[in-house]
Amino acid sequence: MANPIAYIGIKALTLFQLTGELLQLFASTIYWSKHTFRNVDKIFHFMVKMGVNTLPIATFTSLFVGMVMVLQTGYTLEKFGMAESLGAIVPIAMARELGPVLTALLLAGRIGAAITAEIGTMTVSEEVDALKTLGINPVRYLAMPRFLACLCMLPVLVIYADVIGILGGASVAATYFHIPTKIYFDRMAESLQFIDIIKGLTKAAVFGATIAIVGCRYGLEAKGGAAGVGEATTRSVVCSFITIYILNYFITRLWL
Amino acid sequence: MAVNAIEIDIQKLSKSFRNFQVLKDLDLQIRASETTVIMGGSGTGKSVLLKHMIGLISPDSGKIFVRGVDITTQKGPALDTIRSRFAMVFQSAALLNSLTVAENVGLGLKEQHRFSKKEINEIVIEKLKLVKMEHKYNSLPGELSGGMKKRVGIARALAMSPEVVLYDEPTAGLDPIMAGNIDELILELKQKFKMTAVVVTHDMQSAFYIGDHICMLYQGKIIEEGSPESIRHSSNDYVIQFITRHKSVQT
Numbered sequence: 036m037a038n039p040i041a042y043i044g045i046k047a048l049t050l051f052q053l054t055g056e057l058l059q060l061f062a063s064t065i066y067w068s069k070h071t072f073r074n075v076d077k078i079f080h081f082m083v084k085m086g087v088n089t090l091p092i093a094t095f096t097s098l099f100v101g102m103v104m105v106l107q108t109g110y111t112l113e114k115f116g117m118a119e120s121l122g123a124i125v126p127i128a129m130a131r132e133l134g135p136v137l138t139a140l141l142l143a144g145r146i147g148a149a150i151t152a153e154i155g156t157m158t159v160s161e162e163v164d165a166l167k168t169l170g171i172n173p174v175r176y177l178a179m180p181r182f183l184a185c186l187c188m189l190p191v192l193v194i195y196a197d198v199i200g201i202l203g204g205a206s207v208a209a210t211y212f213h214i215p216t217k218i219y220f221d222r223m224a225e226s227l228q229f230i231d232i233i234k235g236l237t238k239a240a241v242f243g244a245t246i247a248i249v250g251c252r253y254g255l256e257a258k259g260g261a262a263g264v265g266e267a268t269t270r271s272v273v274c275s276f277i278t279i280y281i282l283n284y285f286i287t288r289l290w291l
Numbered sequence: 292m293a294v295n296a297i298e299i300d301i302q303k304l305s306k307s308f309r310n311f312q313v314l315k316d317l318d319l320q321i322r323a324s325e326t327t328v329i330m331g332g333s334g335t336g337k338s339v340l341l342k343h344m345i346g347l348i349s350p351d352s353g354k355i356f357v358r359g360v361d362i363t364t365q366k367g368p369a370l371d372t373i374r375s376r377f378a379m380v381f382q383s384a385a386l387l388n389s390l391t392v393a394e395n396v397g398l399g400l401k402e403q404h405r406f407s408k409k410e411i412n413e414i415v416i417e418k419l420k421l422v423k424m425e426h427k428y429n430s431l432p433g434e435l436s437g438g439m440k441k442r443v444g445i446a447r448a449l450a451m452s453p454e455v456v457l458y459d460e461p462t463a464g465l466d467p468i469m470a471g472n473i474d475e476l477i478l479e480l481k482q483k484f485k486m487t488a489v490v491v492t493h494d495m496q497s498a499f500y501i502g503d504h505i506c507m508l509y510q511g512k513i514i515e516e517g518s519p520e521s522i523r524h525s526s527n528d529y530v531i532q533f534i535t536r537h538k539s540v541q542t
Contacts, residue, residue: 073404157387164347165385168378169399169451170371176402 053274060174060255061248064182067175074180081184085146086192092141093196100133101125101200105207118212122222125204126197130227130235134197135189136283139242142189143275147250150181151271154254155264163255178251182244189243190236197235238286242279249275297356298323298455298487299344304353305511306339313339315511316353321455326481326488328498330533331508337491338382340508341457344489345377346370378448382460384440386432386447392419393428396447418446422476438469445476456480458490462497470497477501495534499523507533 071078104125112118154177157163163173201223208214253271257264299321306314313336321327321344331337342348343355346362354361362373386395397415400406406414419425422442432440441461448456461477462470474497481488481501492498498505499519506516507530515527525531 161381161383161385162387164342165379165381165387165447167347168345168374169402169447170375171399171402172371 056256057248057252060178060252061244063174064178064248064251067172067179068183070175070179071183074183077180078183078187081181082188085142085184085188088149089138089142089145089192090195092145093138093192094199096137096141097129097134097196097200098203100137101129101203102207104128104133104200105204106211109208109212113212118208119214119218120222121204121208121212121214122219123226125208126201126223126227127231129197129200129204130231132235132283132287134193134200135235135238135242136279138193138196139189139239139246139279140276142185142192142243143246143249143272143279146185147246147275148268148272150247150250151254151257151268152264154178154251155257155267158255158257159260159263173255174251178247178255181251182247185243185247186240187243189246190239193236193239197232234290238283241282241286245278245282246275249278296323297321298358299489300356301340301344302354302356304340304343304355305351306336306343306348307351312511314343314350314353317508317512319506319513319516321487321489322504323487324481324485325503326477326490326501327504327506328490328492328502329506329508330493330495330498332493332533335508336511337493337508338459341379341459341489341491345374345379345457375451376454377457378451378453378455379457380441380444380448380459380461382463384432384437384444386440386443388432390431391428392424392430392432392435392443395432395443396450398447399451414450415446418450419443421449421480422446436469438465438473441465441473442476445473445480449480453486455487455489458488458492460492460494461490462492462494470494473497474500493533 105121108124109118109121112120112124154163157177163177166173166176205216205219208219209216250271253267253274257267297320299319301317301319301321304314304317304319305312317340319340329337329340339348343350344357346365350363353363355363357373357376360373362370365373386392387398390398393412393415396418397411400411400414416425416428419428422445424439424442424446427435427439427443432443435443445461458477461473465473477488477490478501480486488501490498490501499522502519504516505519505522506513507522507527508514509529515522515525515530517525522530523534525534
């Protein structure tokens with residue numbers, strides 16, 4: 036690093052270029068979504084694959100996050116004699132924030148990485164070039180079905196994760212803090228609004244789209260054999276994580 | 292297209308990768324209905340040159356005219372239209388591993404959405420019979436040998452009814468008998484369909500057997516070209532060394 040200013044400049048340019056490429060791929064994927072009906076079976080196949088693969092880890096994560104949330108907040112609330120409010124706090128946190136973000140991070144780690152590895156392997160073994168020579172646009176054939184599958188599947192997974200997390204919280208509230216399950220759910224019904232769920236699901240859809248676009252971009256740009264695919268996969272997961280954090284902040288600010 | 296008409300005209304083509312110049316102001320003309328063989332050592336840019344012809348790589352400078360249209364300026368559907376006249380057989384065959392042999396061969400047709408399933412199946416069987424691979428209809432690429440994969444790759448290329456076929460090292464990594472079979476297949480296809488073929492290889496036996504016109508690529512340029520006979524009697528030291536393996540490199 037001879038010149039720190041030059042180094043920062045190069046990094047900034049790389050960031051702008053990456054953002055531009057991601058937006059370009061997003062626009063191109065939206066354009067090719069006009070062929071959705073011709074690819075319904077492929078999209079459904081990816082949705083099932085994503086859902087089935089992510090379900091076990093989503094169950095564990097949301098269950099234990101819901102349980103720990105109740106333990107942590109319940110401990111403080113109990114000091115003020117407000118432990119019954121757990122039903123008002125945990126479900127909102129799950130629906131608005133924890134459900135979408137944690138499930139998106141899981142999907143980025145499992146499915147985003149798989150997308151990059153799969154498309155990256157196709158790229159370095161010239162299969163993507165072969166598609167082009169057959170007149171098949173790789174964005175239409177590879178990116179579009181995965182994009183739509185992620186876009187649709189993440190909200191479904193988030194609903195599931197929210198339910199598991201809330202149930203996990205209810206079980207700890209009942210066994211550890213001795214709060215009747217009926218009171219927990221009554222508090223939830225009083226405080227959790229339909230708009231909270233919609234906001235969480237909208238976030239989930241945005242994160243799902245992001246994971247697919249980032250995964251496809253790194254896969255299509257993979258170079259240099261197995262090592263290149265491995266590096267692209269790591270970068271893809273890191274990029275997805277960072278993008279999810281940034282988008283989550285701005286979407287939350289927008290809705291406050 | 293008339294025999295001997297110019298199918299592809301490459302003018303002053305240059306390409307570098309990370310400060311390493313692979314092609315330097317290269318000029319080359321590919322004639323219609325002929326088999327042009329591009330020879331050269333490993334890493335001399337033969338495959339890079341081939342990929343330029345079908346628009347898979349963009350040049351740093353220079354032009355590539357395909358029947359008078361400069362493909363270096365074409366994008367999107369216009370480039371797809373030009374590409375639809377071409378087919379490429381990749382060195383690794385580049386079959387999609389998740390699809391069966393039949394699905395690979397019919398993939399291009401299926402994605403065009405112009406043919407019924409029955410029509411696609413008929414074309415697939417016809418092309419697989421042409422390369423004597425119909426018995427592997429339902430096999431996955433992972434179950435095939437290198438030679439079989441190349442045959443399926445050729446069948447996939449032919450399924451698109453191309454006017455020009457680009458072969459990237461079609462005999463590389465094959466035993467002499469299988470390599471000979473692939474050479475026979477390329478010759479048979481040329482005679483049957485009068486297709487223009489461009490073959491990249493460093494297999495001398497294959498080059499002299501199938502080539503109507505042979506070009507020698509060295510240090511980013513075509514240093515010698517002509518009929519197989521004229522190449523065989525070339526006075527260029529590098530060409531002589533390439534053919535005989537036994538002379539010092541002086542170009």
